[in-house]
Amino acid sequence: MNLVHLKYAVEVAKTQSISKAAENLYMGQPNLSRAIKELEDSLGVTLFSRTSKGISLTPDGEEFLQYAKRILRQVDEVEEIYRNGKIYKQKLSVCVPRSSYISAAFAEFAKSLSMESPAEIFYKETNSSRTVSNIVREEYNLGIVRFQTAFERYYENLFEEKNLEHEQLTEFSYVLLVSKDSPLAKKRNVQLKELADYIEITHGDPYVPSLPMIDVKKAELSEFVDKRIFVFERGSQFELLEKLPVAFMWVSPVPNEILEKYHLTALSCSASAKVYKDVLIYRKGYRPTELDRRFISAVSNIELQKRETNA
Secondary structure, X not given: OOHHHHHHHHHHHHHOOHHHHHHHOOOOHHHHXXXXXXXXXXXXXXXXXXXXXXXEEOHHHHHHHHHHHHHHHHHHHHXXXXXXXXXXXXXXXXXXXXXXXXXXXXXXXXXXXXXXXXXXXXXXXXXXXXXXXXXXXXXXXXXXXXXXXXXXXXXXXXXXXXXXXEEEEXXXXXXXXXXXXXXXXXOOEOOHHHHHHOEEEEXXXXXXXXXXXXXXXXXXXXXXXXXXXXXXXXXXXXXHHHHOOOEEEEEOOOOHHXXXXXXXXXXXXXXXXXXXXXXXXXXXXXXXXXXXXXXXXXXXXXXXXXXXXXX
């Protein structure tokens, strides 16, 4: 086994096709098939399952691919370090839920970046399922997963199964976000049935474990509402809420500066009893870098400020 074999396996897994992988690698298909067979023989395992529909990774193959990608990435990093004269590069890769308080923390973290060193920062907002997948595949190093406490046992088992470390960052209930021009803004406490004549803004890719989409809607969406706009970007949700006094959205607690910027107000709803948790995850064996810890600290500080404001 050598680095070339690792590159071959990664490309075959990526394309799910020997012929396509061979084309991308500028080599003959028979030679690539032979190389993959030699790799499997040397390891004593089957990495790929070959069917009429193409090629897919076996469980052993999925595990091997994680190591292969890690090794190739480390080789690239070593080459880059010595090719560029050991220049330190600031690196952070994190997947998070669409959350204003986390976004605010990220902005504070970004202020701490050194202007004297190169930086490579990846900040991705997505749902919990994709966050877990991205961390397991080593496409990102840190993740923040959000879930209802009703599904906590599922996630604890999932983290154990996927070899992920986890620690709770915060626990909260959603608040109701509306324009300051909304008729609801004048109410001290909103009842769920009052939302029937309004438009709900919600994210278009909710994820609830082990539930079909029809049950996901019951678990996450307002039962009294039949008018919804599904969005995927936080920016668009704020624009809609600001411009549509008849719109509302369920969100995690929002920093005051965001409320003021978009002319919004956050309301309590006594019927909103669902409790959520934001949990930090990373692979077992991964040691958070100094930059990772600074981001985590920024999130914790923003959360502390939020609690003090609400106290």
